[in-house]
Amino acid sequence: MSICMALSPVCADCMHARSSPTAIRCAGSHRKASVACNLLIFPSPCRFPRRRTNPPGRAQKMSILIQNGYVIPAAKAAHLPRADILVREGRIAAIGVDLLGSPGIGGEGLEIVDASDRLVLPGFVNAHTHSNESFEQGFYDALPLEIWLMHKYPPFALPQLEERAHYLRTMILAIESLRSGVTTVQDDLINQPGDPAAFDGAAAAYRDLGLRASITTSMGDRDMLEPLPWAKDMLDPELHARLATVRARPTADHLALFERNFDKWSGTANDRLRVILGPVGPQWCSDALMQAATEISLARGISVHTHTLESKTHAVQADQIYGKPLVEHLDDIGVLTPNFTLNHAVWLTDPEIALLGERGSCMTHNPLSNLKLGAGIARIPDLLAAGVPIGLGTDGTSTSDRADMFRSLALAAVTHRAGEMDHTRWPTAEDAFAMATTGAARTAMLGDDIGTLEVGKKADIILIDRSDYGLIPLHKPVQQLTYAVNSEAVRTVLVDGVVVMRERELTMIDERAMKNEIREAAEDYLKVHVPRMEEAAKPWDPYWKAFQLRVAHTAVPASSAPVRLPCGCTVAMPHTKTPFACG
Ligand SMILES: [Zn+2]
Incomplete structure (x- = not known):
């Protein structure tokens, strides 16, 4: 008798959700976690009556x-x-x-x-979210992207979780999605430690609930300090030295983890699960990594899913790192293909929008998250006019706080009316609906199969x-x-x-048993991990606030974009009334 590592979340006999994960003994050896094992022997007989449900992963x-x-x-x-x-x-x-x-x-x-x-x-497609944020729904408020990142993803206090906790965390988002009419989730599963258990847990959750999901292997091979503007002259020397110790995993590690995830999961559950490439953002990835991801995506017909120009900081970083608008740099290195999706893409210049239209690259629009983080307002009317495919997303569940596509639909339709007085350029409800279906399916490169109701x-x-x-x-x-x-x-x-x-x-x-187990794990996480994370983030808050103000006072080519005046004014202006004095 060998140990089957395919941790089935439900008892194969009665279909009752198991509350405590243990290695399961079975008569055969099962290498694929997606294989539903009928030979599971539980340590003690399951006490629940037999239920009529669909075995996970079986149509x-x-x-x-x-x-x-x-x-x-x-x-x-x-x-x-x-x-x-x-x-x-x-x-x-x-x-x-x-x-x-x-x-x-x-x-x-x-x-x-x-x-x-x-x-x-047609079922909705959530074009962009992060299921790994689900234990912090509603936890943060009034923090801009960069400060929030330090709290949610503190480099010195990243929580280590068991596979089952990853599973339960994704399960919250998956259930919310399903209850919101979402049939496909494009899950940008942020996984800095590169823990295979994080990916396995998330993928198993979608498999078991019956959703379709494209899950990224998230990647970033640039050390933390590298893309930070003004770190040397603004950070306290001791904090600067500490941050210098945060090293990214090497390029080869990221690609190896992608291959491992791809081999294990892509095409499983009757092809409901896909593994895609998730370089987290160009400022956190070397050009070599971006290019390697592009090459793989073209060879296998899968998408590259990357945060790009979400906040003004990203536009400032691009200016400092590349000396040119980011999208132009991405085009220079061959990344701007039809397989490439820019998430958020708030801080675009006119030439960058035109370039996206020419190359056929996509973007995801996440209005609630952009508003909550004060990141800005994406230039949706201009992007629509340029023919850029747009997928509607919720973004992660601690910046939009719920995987609710109906909130995204309403916001995608109405947000862009502020500051645009020509109402014929306003996105309509139909535009928003298209973003949530065909547009989002396009970003996932699943447009031939989903997004509309058509024979075949x-x-x-x-x-x-x-x-x-x-x-x-x-x-x-x-x-x-x-x-x-x-x-x-x-x-x-x-x-x-x-x-x-x-x-x-x-x-x-x-669902009842699952909810109880989720609650237990989430409350445990809140008790054990969140205080450590908050404690670790605190010393950085004043510095990040100063960065934020300096960014606000820095002119970048896209400066005039988010606040578009009806007169067409393009004068660069500081993005706050709060003064910034360096030093
Ligand atoms: Zn995101």
Whole structure:
């Protein structure tokens, strides 16, 4: 008897969620964690009654007919006020009126889902988030990106977690996502220590809940001090010396971890799970690493997912490191391909936007996070005009604080109206809806399979309560979904042709047991790790505040972007009224 390291979160016999992870004995050797092992022997017999749920990672064989729904095939497509969708082998096999009884449709093995009181639409794709932030939802307030980073990711107090804690942390976000109508998550899983258990835990959570996920192997091979502007003359010498000891892991380590994650997980769970490349930001990555990631992405048809020009600090850093706008530098080194996605991209100049349009690179838009961190307002009207594919995201769950796509939808539509008085340039609800579906699918390079309801595409479908107060009376459903409805209206969700939430009940896990286990782990984290992290961050606060003010008073080429005056004024101005005096 060998030890099977595929830690199944549920008892294979009764499907009850296991509360304490232990190595599981089995009769065979199971090298792939995605293989559902039927030979698990528990230390003691499971005391829960047998439940009828779908074993993790296994697709239902049954066909499903979603009947008589109000079908919205895509953001800007004609709606079908009463139509059926036939789902077979995980894909959409037919869309039409009164399909039941048509040749080959009916009989045993066909599950009917009554959608007569439902809107039926493509599942949302969350283009950018970080599930590793889920134990700090709502914890931080009124901190700009750089100061918040020091608190959430303190270099001298990074928490070390067990694989099960990583699993539970991602599970919160995955469940919130599902309940918000998200069927695919692009999870930029920040993992500075390069711990394989972090990746395995996160991937297993998506596998078990039944979601589709593209998960990054996060990478950064530049030492912490390297890209910091003015560190030498502004930091206390002792703190400067301490920061100099924070060394990044070498390039080869990052690439090796990516290969390990890719081999183990990419294409597993019936191809629901993808492993993508996540250089965290050009300022934290050598050009060699950016280029290596680009090469791999082109060879394998996967995306490179990188924070770029999120805050003004990044624009200042680019000026100092490269002596030119960042996007121009990325183009110089060959990184700006259609496989490349810039996350946030708030501080862009006009030529950079034009360049993105020419190269076909994508961006993710995370309005709530940008507003909460005071990072600025992305130039969405200009990016739309340049034809840059835009995916809507929530960003991590400690800067947007909930993986709720409905909040993102509303903000993506309304935020860009401030400061733009030509209302014909305003993004509409349809634009926001497209960002949350086709646009986000494009950033994940999954546009051929998901993002719309079309015959042949994967059956990632959500059913929304048509009797929700926000949909009474039903007149312009996409606008109502954007402005008048929240996540509670999402009733039933299919991913890969499998019903993973039915009338708001999760079908793949025992949610109650899972929630109890999550709560225990999260409270433990709050007690054990957060005080240490906060303590470690504190000495740096005054210095980071000074950096922030100096950045605010520094002119960069994109200076005029976030505060766009109706007169077209491009005069560089300090981004605060608080004076900054060096030294
Ligand atoms: Zn992010």
